[in-house]
Amino acid sequence: MRFALARAALVRHRPRTILATLGVAVAAAMLLDMVMMSTGMRESFRELLLSRGFQIRLAPKGTLPFDTDATIDSVSSVIAALRENPDLTTISPVLGASINVRVGNRAITSASLGVNPRVQGDYELLTGRDPLASNEIAVNEDFQRATRARFGDTIEVSIGYDPQTRSVTQTRKFVVTGRVRFLYGAANQPATAMQLATLQQMSGLARSDDASLFMIRVRDGANVESARAWIERRIPTVGVISIETAMAQVDERLSYFRQLALILGSVSLFVGFLLVTTLMTVSVNERIGEIAVMRAIGVARWHVVQQIVLEGIAISLAGAIAGLGLGLVTAKYLNAILSSFPGLPMAIDFFLFQPRAVWTALGLLAVSGMAAGVYPAWRAASLPVATTLRQEAIA
Amino acid sequence: MVAQSFALAFLLFAQHRTIAIDDKLAADLRIRIGDRVVVSARPGGAGDTVIVSGILARVADPSEVAYSQYRIRMHLDQLQHIDGYDDRVARFAVATRGEDGTERTLSSINAAAFGFEAHRSRDIAVETSRTFQVVSRFHRAIGVITIVASAIFLLCIMLLKVEERRRDVAALRMIGISRTTVAKSVVTEAAALALLGSALGVGLGWLMSLTINWHYRGVYRTSLYFSIVTPSIIAFAVALSIVLGIGAGVLASMRLVRTPPLALFGR
Numbered sequence: 001m002r003f004a005l006a007r008a009a010l011v012r013h014r015p016r017t018i019l020a021t022l023g024v025a026v027a028a029a030m031l032l033d034m035v036m037m038s039t040g041m042r043e044s045f046r047e048l049l050l051s052r053g054f055q056i057r058l059a060p061k062g063t064l065p066f067d068t069d070a071t072i073d074s075v076s077s078v079i080a081a082l083r084e085n086p087d088l089t090t091i092s093p094v095l096g097a098s099i100n101v102r103v104g105n106r107a108i109t110s111a112s113l114g115v116n117p118r119v120q121g122d123y124e125l126l127t128g129r130d131p132l133a134s135n136e137i138a139v140n141e142d143f144q145r146a147t148r149a150r151f152g153d154t155i156e157v158s159i160g161y162d163p164q165t166r167s168v169t170q171t172r173k174f175v176v177t178g179r180v181r182f183l184y185g186a187a188n189q190p191a192t193a194m195q196l197a198t199l200q201q202m203s204g205l206a207r208s209d210d211a212s213l214f215m216i217r218v219r220d221g222a223n224v225e226s227a228r229a230w231i232e233r234r235i236p237t238v239g240v241i242s243i244e245t246a247m248a249q250v251d252e253r254l255s256y257f258r259q260l261a262l263i264l265g266s267v268s269l270f271v272g273f274l275l276v277t278t279l280m281t282v283s284v285n286e287r288i289g290e291i292a293v294m295r296a297i298g299v300a301r302w303h304v305v306q307q308i309v310l311e312g313i314a315i316s317l318a319g320a321i322a323g324l325g326l327g328l329v330t331a332k333y334l335n336a337i338l339s340s341f342p343g344l345p346m347a348i349d350f351f352l353f354q355p356r357a358v359w360t361a362l363g364l365l366a367v368s369g370m371a372a373g374v375y376p377a378w379r380a381a382s383l384p385v386a387t388t389l390r391q392e393a394i395a
Numbered sequence: 396m397v398a399q400s401f402a403l404a405f406l407l408f409a410q411h412r413t414i415a416i417d418d419k420l421a422a423d424l425r426i427r428i429g430d431r432v433v434v435s436a437r438p439g440g441a442g443d444t445v446i447v448s449g450i451l452a453r454v455a456d457p458s459e460v461a462y463s464q465y466r467i468r469m470h471l472d473q474l475q476h477i478d479g480y481d482d483r484v485a486r487f488a489v490a491t492r493g494e495d496g497t498e499r500t501l502s503s504i505n506a507a508a509f510g511f512e513a514h515r516s517r518d519i520a521v522e523t524s525r526t527f528q529v530v531s532r533f534h535r536a537i538g539v540i541t542i543v544a545s546a547i548f549l550l551c552i553m554l555l556k557v558e559e560r561r562r563d564v565a566a567l568r569m570i571g572i573s574r575t576t577v578a579k580s581v582v583t584e585a586a587a588l589a590l591l592g593s594a595l596g597v598g599l600g601w602l603m604s605l606t607i608n609w610h611y612r613g614v615y616r617t618s619l620y621f622s623i624v625t626p627s628i629i630a631f632a633v634a635l636s637i638v639l640g641i642g643a644g645v646l647a648s649m650r651l652v653r654t655p656p657l658a659l660f661g662r
Binding site for chain 1: 555556
């Protein structure tokens with residue numbers, strides 16, 4: 001009965017109901033996007049960090065990995081120190097550098113990572129094989145596009161430049177052995193991977209035993225925080241970053257987007273609430289005589305309240321369901337914009353779809369719809385029946 | 396006495412080289428001019444003892460606003476020595492005479508050198524401002540969604556308002572008031588509503604802008620403006636809301652005047 005009456009009231013003014021639903025749909029789309037954005041970046045970043053199972057990173061003290069050109073020296077002694085802890089199962093040192101590849105008259109600059117291919121966690125092999133020998137190199141698609149290098153090709157790579165002789169230094173020939181996708185690579189960034197020792201030698205004496213970063217896997221069941229604290233005590237000259245500390249630092253840098261999500265999400269929710277409240281208030285004002293008659297023939301106050309609150313919830317939920325589709329489309333569009341941030345890993349999504357985000361948005365809208373119906377419902381339930389009927393009869 | 400002080404200062408500064416640090420570092424570590432500090436490329440590594448000779452106010456650079464790193468300025472050769480950089484530098488800044496000079500310099504450097512590349516300062520500025528271009532595009536997209544939501548909201552409100560006055564309008568029509576007059580009154584009302592709403596919105600926006608600047612300046616310890624309300628932005632917002640208001644008014648009034656007066660009465 002209550003559902004039938006609520007449905008009849010909404011269907012009676014079809015254009016108005018459709019418009020209100022549309023309005024709520026846009027607000028719901030925005031709310032969903034903002035809920036997705038507030039948690040999406042975090043979750044996406046966490047998934048990226050954990051994608052290869054490395055829970056701890058060592059970076060030069062006071063920096064985030066690859067934030068500066070600073071490096072950690074004495075790789076071998078750091079590894080030896082880390083090996084003392086049986087909870088640390090895999091240690092993967094990585095050195096980053098810029099390399100130049102000559103293609104005709106042009107010099108292509110590319111990022112390069114020196115890794116131990118057997119334990120690396122920076123790339124995934126798409127085709128071919130890892131660079132297992134000192135004269136082998138794996139490249140990404142952007143590098144191949146820029147240099148037109150194919151598998152088996154030999155390319156000339158250099159790192160230094162001597163302005164006195166106007167010639168490149170530290171030049172070596174490499175064979176391209178595989179195509180890889182760098183997990184932390186930015187869009188349109190040519191990048192390569194080679195053996196750590198090779199890149200260290202090419203980088204000169206000052207970096208002959210350096211690494212930019214260590215990635216560490218902790219044994220299953222071992223406490224990551226304890227392992228992190230142990231490393232901090234054992235090697236106090238490096239910065240030890242667990243997933244949680246990395247997340248805290250990322251949170252700090254991207255706090256603007258979380259705060260924006262909170263503000264815009266709240267505004268969207270408020271606009272949806274205001275729209276439904278206005279509609280329900282006008283609707284109750286229009287039906288004042290009808291409600292007075294219902295009350296006069298014995299329909300309980302609570303029944304009237306339920307009917308009006310149901311109408312509010314129905315509009316909010318219909319708008320929310322329409323808004324989900326709209327929200328996913330706009331999220332894809334907004335994500336495409338933000339993903340073009342310079343230097344940001346391609347794998348990071350600002351708007352990550354998670355069922356939890358949908359339920360949160362739906363829940364908030366249902367509560368807002370219920371709250372929106374409260375004032376008009378209270379107004380309808382507290383009508384003086386006889387006076388209202390007399391006024392309606394005169395009108 | 397004065398001469399002695401100068402001599403002492405000279406000896407002190409001659410013994411150790413000097414650096415300048417940023418005000419954030421000075422405030423956080425309570426370092427003052429004349430203090431001796433040790434700088435090294437790696438924590439705990441061998442370094443040089445230097446004297447702080449200056450405290451610099453950071454340039455309000457938007458591209459560095461989210462980075463909380465400290466900055467120090469030191470002599471080039473000293474940094475090269477500490478960091479094991481030999482005789483290398485990260486970049487050169489070259490001043491040229493006029494546009495032609497810049498063009499010639501760029502061509503000659505790029506033709507002669509392999510391993511480094513010359514760029515115009517203007518191009519570098521464009522490249523480093525890509526972050527803000529992305530943020531700006533994102534804000535524009537959010538703005539479009541907000542405009543769509545506002546348009547629907549306004550149309551809905553106008554529709555409700557005319558629906559509420561069906562009987563009044565029916566009475567007006569029956570005593571001979573023309574459809575055009577009724578439509579004009581609805582459109583005028585919608586425009587007035589939009590104008591009033593936009594005036595309130597401008598006030599609210601201005602207050603929010605003040606709050607945003609106050610908040611983010613504190614968070615990032617900078618003198619940058621994060622939100623600016625300019626006359627052109629106000630003019631655009633007010634014009635847009637009036638256009639949307641008139642559009643909503645026209646649609647709502649068309650629905651009203653097309654209905655026969657008796658139907659408006661519910662007969």
